[in-house]
Amino acid sequence: MAGATALIAGRGALPAHLARALAASGAPFVIAEVEGFAMDNPDGLPVMRFALERLALLFDHLHENGVTRVVMVGAVTRPRLDPERIDPRTAQLLPRIVPALAQGDDATLRAVIALFEEEGFAVVGAEAVAPDLLPPPGVLTQARPGPADERDAARAVQIVAALGAADVGQGAVVAQGLCLAVEALPGTDAMLAWVAEVAGACRPDPKGARGVVCKAPKPGQDRRVDLPAIGPATVEAAARAGLAGIVVEAGGVLLLDPAETIARADRAGLFLWVRTP
């Protein structure tokens, strides 16, 4: 008698992908969207919207709907709270959250997870709901990384780990051993657009290795939330940036719409490498 699953959804494409996987499995689920961080909803799924200022009311609602397990997916970047909207029960939770906010995204997510767990919900990662989202290790495309790409990948992995330790971002672009770009708040697509428009011209040898974009989770993060994700749009952006391929950490990066992503990479001649650390 497993209970229902709740998707606690933020911005982006991931919540709808997970909802599709849940719908296909036939398991009961609800979607609770964080107010102000609307998810992409191409399938027009019914969505319950809740305010962070009334988190305690969300807990009630989830219990009433038989929810026993929650998955947090999508981006909720540094939300703002309206003090006048905070209800008394949620106010009692705030002393737990506010100090974590000052310590960055990872600490905030850990604090929020702890609140859900204390309410009796199991907090699981997206891959627990949709194992297909975690691609198998190896090169998934016709194109394969060459020796220069392997060196660029190793350097990019090292840079993403250093950045992640500082709680900055989950991606970097390296070409010919040099770091062209580092992911910060604007995200992967913005980073790749910048490589296409500006940073790509800094490659020392115009005929040399084209470089790779690497995505990996932060070393210290709770892998149940905020795993990086790539998909068809990432392939298009990497191709526009003139890169040779995409490298993701095995077990640490979600792959949305795998068939379409791989097909587009093959059409563009890019490799997609799920790299074992």
Added chain:
Amino acid sequence: MAGATALIAGRGALPAHLARALAASGAPFVIAEVEGFAMDNPDGLPVMRFALERLALLFDHLHENGVTRVVMVGAVTRPRLDPERIDPRTAQLLPRIVPALAQGDDATLRAVIALFEEEGFAVVGAEAVAPDLLPPPGVLTQARPGPADERDAARAVQIVAALGAADVGQGAVVAQGLCLAVEALPGTDAMLAWVAEVAGACRPDPKGARGVVCKAPKPGQDRRVDLPAIGPATVEAAARAGLAGIVVEAGGVLLLDPAETIARADRAGLFLWVRTP
């Protein structure tokens, strides 16, 4: 009987600033520019150009000109060597340089410094030649950082240290506690242009703290070479990026054209904070 000073010059504005300081001091000096990395030369100073493939010939030339001390200034990013141009004596130096190239910029610079030192030259930092280039600690402008700016500065310092440890860059932009951008190969001005055009819109609160750009040396770098520098152009770029101010590490960042830089910051209402770590 101090000998002459040689500026080993790469790209950018710094070599000409140092040359002005040397000329003002009356000390004898020569400028040796790395082929392919032309310095800005607004004063039209006489410049001797040398090829890295013929480094041994440069050593001879410097000895013949009475040079006893060298300063390396300006950017020489991942130069390429033409094997056919390498002379036999320089070829014997290459086994020292090539392994360092694979280890990144810091290792390469350390190896090059060691070669100059073994040739009998004293390698000194720019501030040894032009002490005025190192600004005094404190806030140098009429505008002063507020509490939110101080928090952003502390976060930016932490991020730049993490990046520097990965040998990536020497700068970052933080606003409202969030990292908007990180400096990579394209440099500070490109990073600030990107904040002006793209990343700045990611500030969560449009009316909140505008953020700071921070510059600092890499934690492990040899401070005799490749110290970051700011100047009037940095102020203009920071103003276009909508930032509240500029933070540099005391003793670790050169300030070009201090009077003009501070005057422009005052006109734009930005603070310039030389922050003691």
